[in-house]
Amino acid sequence: MTTPVFRFAPSPTGFLHLGHALSAVSVWRAAEAVGGRVLLRIEDIDPARSRPEHVAAIEEDLAWLGLRWDGEVRRQSNHMDDYARALMSLGDRSLVYPSRLTRADISEAVARIEEAEGRPWPRDPDGAARLPIPGARENEAETRHALRLDMAKALRAIGGERLVWREEGAGPDGETGDVAARPDLWGDVILARKETPTSYHLAVVVDDAAQGVTHVVRGQDMFHATSAHRLLQRLLGLPAPVYRHHRLVSDAEGQKLAKSRGSTSLRDLRVAGWDRNDVLRAVDALLKGDVLKSSA
Ligand code: GLU
Numbered sequence: 400m401t402t403p404v405f406r407f408a409p410s411p412t413g414f415l416h417l418g419h420a421l422s423a424v425s426v427w428r429a430a431e432a433v434g435g436r437v438l439l440r441i442e443d444i445d446p447a448r449s450r451p452e453h454v455a456a457i458e459e460d461l462a463w464l465g466l467r468w469d470g471e472v473r474r475q476s477n478h479m480d481d482y483a484r485a486l487m488s489l490g491d492r493s494l495v496y497p498s499r500l501t502r503a504d505i506s507e508a509v510a511r512i513e514e515a516e517g518r519p520w521p522r523d524p525d526g527a528a529r530l531p532i533p534g535a536r537e538n539e540a541e542t543r544h545a546l547r548l549d550m551a552k553a554l555r556a557i558g559g560e561r562l563v564w565r566e567e568g569a570g571p572d573g574e575t576g577d578v579a580a581r582p583d584l585w586g587d588v589i590l591a592r593k594e595t596p597t598s599y600h601l602a603v604v605v606d607d608a609a610q611g612v613t614h615v616v617r618g619q620d621m622f623h624a625t626s627a628h629r630l631l632q633r634l635l636g637l638p639a640p641v642y643r644h645h646r647l648v649s650d651a652e653g654q655k656l657a658k659s660r661g662s663t664s665l666r667d668l669r670v671a672g673w674d675r676n677d678v679l680r681a682v683d684a685l686l687k688g689d690v691l692k693s694s695a
Contacts, residue, residue, distance in 0.1 A: 403435035405614045406607070407461075407468070410442040411453035414664035415460045417681055418618070418648040424682045425645045426616045427466050438610050439468035443476045444595050444602055460665045464675055473610060475602050482597035485605050485635055486546065486590055494553050494634065495590060497544035499537045500530075508535035521586075524623035529586035543593035550587050553634060562629040568643035570622040582630035584623070600627045608637035616643045648685050 407426045409419060430437045441457070443449035454474070461468070489495045509520045509528045521529040530547065562580040569575045590601045597605075603624075607615060622644045632639050665678065 401613075403430065403433050403613045404438060404611050405430040405435050405616060406438040406440050406610060406612050407466075408440040408442050408603070408606075408617070409457050410445070410448070411450055411457060412445070412448040413453060414456055414666055416664050417668075417678070417685065420464065420665060420678050421648050421682045421685050422616075422618055422645065423461060423464065423466055424679065425643075425686075429614065429616050429643060433614075435614065436469040437466075438470060438612070439472045440606060440610065441472060441474045442599070442602070443474055444597055444599070446476070446595070449476070456666065463665070463669065464678060473606065475597075475606065478602075478606070478609070479596055481605050481609060482591070482602055485601060486597070489548065489553075489590070489634060490546075492556060492634075494549050494556060495546050496549055496587075498530075498547050498587075499539075499541040499544055500535055501538050501541055504535055504538050504541075505530070505532065508532045523585045523588075524626075529584070531587055545589050545593070546591040547587040548590050548631075550583060550585065553630060554583060557630070557633055560633070562626075562633055564625055564629050564639055565641045566644065567641055568616070568645050569619075570644060571619055574622070578625075580626040580629040581623075582626045585627045588627055600624065600631060604628050604631045604635065604637055607640055608632070608635075612640050614643065615640045616645065618647050619644045620647060646686070646688075 405426050407423050409415065409422075415423075427437055429435070439458075439461070441449075441454050443454070458472070486495065505528050509532060511534070512520055512532065520532065523529050531551075562582070563577045564580060566575050566578045570578065588600055589598045591597050606612075625642055625644075629639060631637075668678065
């Protein structure tokens with residue numbers, strides 16, 4: 400039997416907080432339960448938001464928690480050629496098209512249709528208007544192109560094959576077991592932007608395959624993204640890992656934790672006198688369903 404491979408894949412856009420600790424502990428525990436290895440991947444495709452000091456801090460905080468990863472850290476910014484190759488393979492099959500639609504173009508087109516039809520235009524699982532939008536005019540003045548997947552063509556390319564994934568955790572509505580992927584709900588997803596020659600969806604499937612990841616453990620906020628990931632894996636001929644989506648940490652107001660909303664970082668907790676076991680105890684309480692007090 401081959402050794403299961405897990406990964407922890409934070410974005411270095413801030414310091415790790417208790418939500419990340421819960422995610423990391425879930426990854427390492429799941430790996431430990433099956434004698435798996437854990438890899439560390441830094442998801443730094445966005446040059447405007449990623450900071451080297453956050454990369455160093457992630458490694459330091461994980462070490463402080465006693466979580467050790469195997470082998471070299473993979474940084475997505477070092478692998479742009481891999482994403483370009485994957486994009487080219489989709490482009491060769493005419494599954495990708497350049498689009499100059501700005502957010503404003505999209506909202507304008509959606510508003511026009513909603514007004515005319517008197518009903519809301521469909522949204523993707525992240526809440527963005529689902530593309531294509533008939534009659535949305537490409538902006539001539541906009542020089543930047545986003546490369547989008549032509550969802551209708553992509554679905555035709557797989558001949559209506561039903562894509563599923565194995566869910567060992569649960570989605571937001573309790574979905575578990577063999578889950579049917581619904582990539583159609585995403586519409587024409589962005590695969591690359593002018594300033595970032597890949598997108599999260601493309602990079603994550605390329606990397607999981609390149610790193611031989613067999614088990615993806617991550618937050619429930621990524622549950623619906625798995626539908627887009629399954630389609631890209633199928634189109635690119637990449638293997639599908641098993642998925643385990645875990646519940647998210649929310650604060651007392653029921654909001655997802657985010658550094659931008661001032662959630663306390665692990666380093667602040669450390670300075671405040673917390674040790675590793677305090678963090679692990681807090682993680683266990685959160686996994687049992689406790690909410691975070693705003694003072695934590
Ligand atoms: N980089 C993502 C995050 O920090 C995780 C993506 C994933 O695990 O697929 O939220």
